[in-house]
Amino acid sequence: MERYWKVGDLAKLTGLTVRTLRFYDQIGLFSPSGQTDSGHRLYDESDLSRLQQIVSLKELGLSLEEVKSVLNDKQFSPLEIVSLQMSRIKEQIKLQQTLLELLQHVSKSMQGKEPLAVEDFTELLQAMKKSHEKLVVERRTSWEHRLDLLGNFLAAEEEDWKSKED
Incomplete structure (x- = not known):
């Protein structure tokens, strides 16, 4: 039913x-x-x-x-779409897990009143930057693609105008 x-x-x-x-x-x-x-x-x-x-x-x-x-256009099957989403989530989890481990290490050192090495901070900063850059790159790529589509649309509209004027 x-x-x-x-x-x-x-x-x-x-x-x-x-x-x-x-x-x-x-x-x-x-x-x-x-x-x-x-x-x-x-x-x-x-x-x-x-x-x-x-x-x-x-x-x-x-x-x-x-x-x-x-x-x-049936460019991807439902299974492929789910697989793409799973791959992206796994990548995000990996980045976040690395960042979490580094933060835990820094926290543990701070709690034990141990001095932190420059490497501790640089690794943490690099992991934070990598996580942030991934998001920025994805957004930029999406915007570039949208701008390309808009450019194609505007070019087609201009061609239509020209053909109507002739």
Whole structure:
């Protein structure tokens, strides 16, 4: 027996807002599989799978337009999307684990009133910088990609204008 959820129920189930789900529907990213006789959106289990993929791709840093393109072009299978997300989380955990171990070492030295070596601080600072740089690089790459898309769009619009003028 297939289960269905109305938009409010799906929002509660997933932690997303009704507004977000409606917006996703409005832009054609995530539409319900059905409707009630009174016009309420109805989502089924396959919709949940797509929503999971959307949220995963967003967490990987893709814009909504990029997410839509990836899903519509079937560039990645659901399993590949989950694998990408797992790889990213493992990388983040590794960076954070290294930082935690260094902080614990510094804390233990401080509690024991042992003098800290310059190397202790430099390792800690490097780990903090690496963690921060990873985030900055990901954001910069995402923005560069978005700017490229905008540039392509503007160039296409300019071509349209030129062709209409001729």
